[in-house]
Amino acid sequence: MELYKLTIHEAHEKLVSKEISAREFTESVFSRIDKVEDKVRSYLTLTKEIAFGQAEKVDRKIASGEKIGPLAGIPAAIKDVMCVEGVRTTCGSKILENYVPVYTSTAAKNLLNEGIIMTGKTNMDEFAMGSSTENSRFFPTRNPWDLERVPGGSSGGSATAVAAGEAIFSLGSDTGGSIRQPAALCGIVGMKPTYGLVSRYGLVAFASSLDQIGPFTKDVRDCAITLNYLIGHDPLDSTSVKIDKPDYTKALSDDLKGVKIGVPRELMVEGIDPKVREAVENALEVFGKSGAIVAETSLPNLDYALSAYYIIAPAEASSNLARFDGVRYGYRVPGTEDLMDMYMLTRAEGFGDEVKRRIMLGTYALSAGYYEAYYGQAQKVRTLIIRDFNRAFEEFDVLVSPTSPTTAFKIGEKIDDPLQMYLSDICTIPVNLAGLPAISVPCGMVDELPVGLHIIGKTLGEEMLLKVAYSFEQNFGWNEKPAL
Amino acid sequence: MEYESVIGLEIHVELDTESKMFCNCSTRFGEEPNTQTCPVCLGLPGSLPVANEKAIEYVIKSGLAIGCDISLYSQFHRKNYFYPDMPKNYQISQYDLPLCINGHVDLDMDDYETRIGVTRIHLEEDTGKLIHVGGAGRIAGAEYSLVDFNRAGVPLMEIVSEPDIRTPEEAKVYAQKLRAILISLGVSDCSMEKGSMRVDANVSIRPKGSTEFGVKTELKNLNSFRSLQRALTYEIERQKKALEEGEVIVQETRHWDESKNRTSILRTKEYAHDYRYFPDPDLVPMQFDSSWIESLKAEIPELPDERKQRFIRRFGLPAHDANLLTATKAMGDFFEEAVSIYAGDPKAISNWILGDLSYYLNTENLEIDESAITPKHIVEMLKLIDNGTISGKIAKEIFPEMFETGKMPQAIVEERGMTQISGEDEIAKIIDTVLAENAAVVQEYREGKERAFGFLVGQAMRLTKGRANPQLVNKLLREKL
Amino acid sequence: MAISEKDVKHVGWLARLALNDAEIRKFTQQLGVILEHAGKIAGLDTENVPPTSHAIPLKNVLREDKLGVCLTPEAALLNAPEKENQAFVVPKIV
Numbered sequence A: 001m002e003l004y005k006l007t008i009h010e011a012h013e014k015l016v017s018k019e020i021s022a023r024e025f026t027e028s029v030f031s032r033i034d035k036v037e038d039k040v041r042s043y044l045t046l047t048k049e050i051a052f053g054q055a056e057k058v059d060r061k062i063a064s065g066e067k068i069g070p071l072a073g074i075p076a077a078i079k080d081v082m083c084v085e086g087v088r089t090t091c092g093s094k095i096l097e098n099y100v101p102v103y104t105s106t107a108a109k110n111l112l113n114e115g116i117i118m119t120g121k122t123n124m125d126e127f128a129m130g131s132s133t134e135n136s137r138f139f140p141t142r143n144p145w146d147l148e149r150v151p152g153g154s155s156g157g158s159a160t161a162v163a164a165g166e167a168i169f170s171l172g173s174d175t176g177g178s179i180r181q182p183a184a185l186c187g188i189v190g191m192k193p194t195y196g197l198v199s200r201y202g203l204v205a206f207a208s209s210l211d212q213i214g215p216f217t218k219d220v221r222d223c224a225i226t227l228n229y230l231i232g233h234d235p236l237d238s239t240s241v242k243i244d245k246p247d248y249t250k251a252l253s254d255d256l257k258g259v260k261i262g263v264p265r266e267l268m269v270e271g272i273d274p275k276v277r278e279a280v281e282n283a284l285e286v287f288g289k290s291g292a293i294v295a296e297t298s299l300p301n302l303d304y305a306l307s308a309y310y311i312i313a314p315a316e317a318s319s320n321l322a323r324f325d326g327v328r329y330g331y332r333v334p335g336t337e338d339l340m341d342m343y344m345l346t347r348a349e350g351f352g353d354e355v356k357r358r359i360m361l362g363t364y365a366l367s368a369g370y371y372e373a374y375y376g377q378a379q380k381v382r383t384l385i386i387r388d389f390n391r392a393f394e395e396f397d398v399l400v401s402p403t404s405p406t407t408a409f410k411i412g413e414k415i416d417d418p419l420q421m422y423l424s425d426i427c428t429i430p431v432n433l434a435g436l437p438a439i440s441v442p443c444g445m446v447d448e449l450p451v452g453l454h455i456i457g458k459t460l461g462e463e464m465l466l467k468v469a470y471s472f473e474q475n476f477g478w479n480e481k482p483a484l
Numbered sequence B: 001m002e003y004e005s006v007i008g009l010e011i012h013v014e015l016d017t018e019s020k021m022f023c024n025c026s027t028r029f030g031e032e033p034n035t036q037t038c039p040v041c042l043g044l045p046g047s048l049p050v051a052n053e054k055a056i057e058y059v060i061k062s063g064l065a066i067g068c069d070i071s072l073y074s075q076f077h078r079k080n081y082f083y084p085d086m087p088k089n090y091q092i093s094q095y096d097l098p099l100c101i102n103g104h105v106d107l108d109m110d111d112y113e114t115r116i117g118v119t120r121i122h123l124e125e126d127t128g129k130l131i132h133v134g135g136a137g138r139i140a141g142a143e144y145s146l147v148d149f150n151r152a153g154v155p156l157m158e159i160v161s162e163p164d165i166r167t168p169e170e171a172k173v174y175a176q177k178l179r180a181i182l183i184s185l186g187v188s189d190c191s192m193e194k195g196s197m198r199v200d201a202n203v204s205i206r207p208k209g210s211t212e213f214g215v216k217t218e219l220k221n222l223n224s225f226r227s228l229q230r231a232l233t234y235e236i237e238r239q240k241k242a243l244e245e246g247e248v249i250v251q252e253t254r255h256w257d258e259s260k261n262r263t264s265i266l267r268t269k270e271y272a273h274d275y276r277y278f279p280d281p282d283l284v285p286m287q288f289d290s291s292w293i294e295s296l297k298a299e300i301p302e303l304p305d306e307r308k309q310r311f312i313r314r315f316g317l318p319a320h321d322a323n324l325l326t327a328t329k330a331m332g333d334f335f336e337e338a339v340s341i342y343a344g345d346p347k348a349i350s351n352w353i354l355g356d357l358s359y360y361l362n363t364e365n366l367e368i369d370e371s372a373i374t375p376k377h378i379v380e381m382l383k384l385i386d387n388g389t390i391s392g393k394i395a396k397e398i399f400p401e402m403f404e405t406g407k408m409p410q411a412i413v414e415e416r417g418m419t420q421i422s423g424e425d426e427i428a429k430i431i432d433t434v435l436a437e438n439a440a441v442v443q444e445y446r447e448g449k450e451r452a453f454g455f456l457v458g459q460a461m462r463l464t465k466g467r468a469n470p471q472l473v474n475k476l477l478r479e480k481l
Numbered sequence C: 001m002a003i004s005e006k007d008v009k010h011v012g013w014l015a016r017l018a019l020n021d022a023e024i025r026k027f028t029q030q031l032g033v034i035l036e037h038a039g040k041i042a043g044l045d046t047e048n049v050p051p052t053s054h055a056i057p058l059k060n061v062l063r064e065d066k067l068g069v070c071l072t073p074e075a076a077l078l079n080a081p082e083k084e085n086q087a088f089v090v091p092k093i094v
């Protein structure tokens, strides 16, 4: 049996019943990595030694009869934007090519404390800026369903690792769709929790008011399990919310009687590939079968979300990325005359074009004379978008849309047209602006490529969100895997 | 033409909290380089700030102490600019929503009083320290520089005055008064030497009577109250001369060179920063309720102005004395401690503090709590005068030794054999000698020349090297004549 | 309000990014297109709309003034490109 194909909940039972050992499980995943990594290139760093050390610990625990949690012994990959002490963390950037953190991010720590087996750090668009993982300064990652195509981004490596069987689950970060869009393009489940639910401490910031860590999993149950251990108030993150930790697996039920599902018309028309729209429309019929009420709704200011996002996110990024200056860590151009030269050349060489574009865009939007027109106005638009969502949620429990307007596109197809690339996130971006939770679940295929259904929940409405996603998954019954 | 100067001060004060503004690192001064850092204050990727409650309290208390309005809603902004002592290349600071606004400090200038407005007080984080290698330690000419981040992230309060200050003297008194207030509050040790209090001055001049502002220059490197006053005096003269010679004043930052006694250009406005302030998304807004602010108000101890009034009321001091004695917390404390162990006239203590002690402190450039002289010294000395052991003149003579060595006055007097001669027999003998040696003067006195009496007293004092009790000399001399 | 090559140069300086002439031309064009799209929001009436800087409205998240554990100087300087005497080295500033 190929253990790497197991889900978290399947593997947990086998580990507890001693049918398999964490070591065997880890071996299976690493031999899968050996087999397919050359093709998809999910990983920037493999941490095989650490992984086997962790597996041994879990096995000892099991052998001694100690109770293990649901994540113990589960091989998982971590996006290379989260710090893990002693493990190179690059953010897909040359400027951090040899950077070794001296502390571990809260999210990774939470999972490591639960006994996960860290397989490695995954490839990503540089500093999480991109929708294709082509902006990695090291190499592009390829979609397991079609190696000529992108896996989406920016958490492309984390998505392909799970889709290709190189990890049982993984962590990503989502600022404008960076978990949900690659999950959709790779045919797996990806979730962005409510802003503040998962600590951002140790997550290298792209846009602080939008960034949120979340899981990539093979199914919705695994997503709920992971979320149980990922969340929690962190005194090190001022934006971390305090809530009583629920058991999200208890929310999983396929009965949606009385649940109201809204379909914002703005997300089903313009810019959405007709075949993708058709796939989503077909998927919606499944909800009817499980007792939910599906109706059209509207988010009138959605049209402005992308514009507001491409001011707010770069503005915050321009400030967040100022610290990469060759003084305390990271790359420094050698042999410069003076400090100014060192700054200018280090950052020019250290950052790739997309990062430079966004830094300049953000710097411009914040600079004297432009602040009100750009940044100030974008923050007001953000208010309007939040109000739109609030209004829709007065009537509906969740909202649905396609996750991505298209299926996976060809490598190189959009790389020279930044605006076209930005449009890949048109459905996911509004959710980040409003801080809402959302999930992407597979909802079929178009031209042999997976399509994702995007479900948006209310603030801290993860339980309802997972319930709807679970019900859909159970009733839709899609179970295809890439032929790698 | 007659000009008047317009001065505004920006005063930065490091707050005396245990831990830094946004992390748990210690704020201790003078430790080995880079021993007080963590991911947050080093600006490591992924780290996040969490604001120190105490620092916010301290700023609000400072605001309350100088009559500020406390903002019920406040926020931190990022101030973006690149500098190697700043770990994130932005400083967490405040912009349009500072913690305190609209305060004032009243100055007693002896012959007039004036009120200096305080525009705002805001809270920010300090930067690290640069050590320049080569080029005599100055930034210009250095080969390279070293960065120590121990100070990076220490809570820093910035107090911005209105341009209400008219003379360098007022500037000095304003800064000193603020210092006294902040030390009384216990929010900072306000040491100019350690850099926990730093003063920048903006200064311009304009024709007297004009209400428009001239072009201002900003003065940096004012490391003491003395250099603040001297730099302003120099700069005002420089601007006057420039205008009189038909030059234009350029808006620029100037460096005060204490040893050369002049300011020189540091940078001009052309390189002005575009700070791109925006609300820090990593920190959430602050909203205070007025009952909490009231509770902070209740914790405010006696401030210099109240203390001054109490000194006048309770100790019967003249306003002038009370004003000077409360100019620093340490001096007021010194005075009060002395008064508490002395039964005599508090004015006598004041005289010695403001007279000889202040003179020697100034000469040595010391603060009152840094000198070897304690209230016990002053009081013991006064008691020696009161009981006739020494004269006031002898007291003045032993003062320098006391100041230098910290020896108690009684011991010095004994060592040097300076106790007063108060035995009637002994003095009578001396007077006899004087009368014998100055028969001609005695004659003059007897003929009615009163001045001759003084000469004879002087001779008696000379013979005893000033140790004779003057009252006794007078009395016995009259009797004998 | 189109962005000019001069603006791009200035922004490059503010952000400490060295740009050659070809890059200035390329970025001016690309940023122009993006800003034109982003400029859509300029027409929206937001007269009485308050700005949102935090989607989840938390307030007063403060910490007690307590000491924690610092990094060792070795850890602090672990990734330093250049160090000397337990401090970070930077090239001459002026």
Ligand SMILES: [Zn+2]
Pocket: B020, B023, B024, B025, B036, B037, B038, B039, B040, B041, B042, B153
């Ligand atoms: Zn620290």
